[in-house]
Amino acid sequence: MNNLRPSQLAGSLFTKVQQQVLGLLFSYPENSFYQNEIIAFADMGKGSVVRELRKLKFANLIVQTRVGNQLHYQANANSIIFAELCSVVNKTLGREELIRSAVESLSNVVDQAFIYGDFVNGREKVDDTISVILVSDRLTPGSASKVFSPVEEAIGVKIDFTILDKNQYAERITRKQSFISQVMAQPKLWLTEKSGK
Secondary structure (H helix, E strand, O other): OOOOOOOHHHHHHOOHHHHHHHHHHHHOOOOOEEHHHHHHHHOOOHHHHHHHHHHHHHOOOEEEEEEOOEEEEEEOOOOOOHHHHHHHHHHHOOHHHHHHHHHHOOOOOOOEEEEEOHHHHOOOOOOOOEEEEEEOOOOOHHHHHHHHHHHHHHHOOOEEEEEEOHHHHHHHHHOOOHHHHHHHHOOEEEOOOOOOO
């Protein structure tokens, strides 16, 4: 599981430690995570993460259980703002993970996939789309739309995807075709292990 990539909006709503803790717990509300797992995921000081967990528990936003010697935490589905908080987290913090999960569901037909553009650069605006390249010889636009549609609804942002077959992709890179050259020169967020690096 990767450290979360927050949006500018998330930065104005939550502190850095809140972004990581809320992002993990409310992106996966059906799962519980033990304290050291949350600290490792957040990649921040133990003290700040523990303080945040205590605050969230006190506000009844998360529940704490003890399993042996370990403390486990989970989003509290009985909180009065549970659904709203899940929605806010998905729209501001969990977008990358939701897109990654959608692409993983296509792993039998997608060879390479990555996000590029303002989302990766951190310069996105409210009405921006998230741009994705999918390299596949078998994926149809209809199949991709079907997978991305619920993600778009959850995050409130349109996903603009381009499908290239493997030959098209390789040929355009070799010939330094304008569009693909510009894309490849930018920072990219790989969604598959086959990054071609």
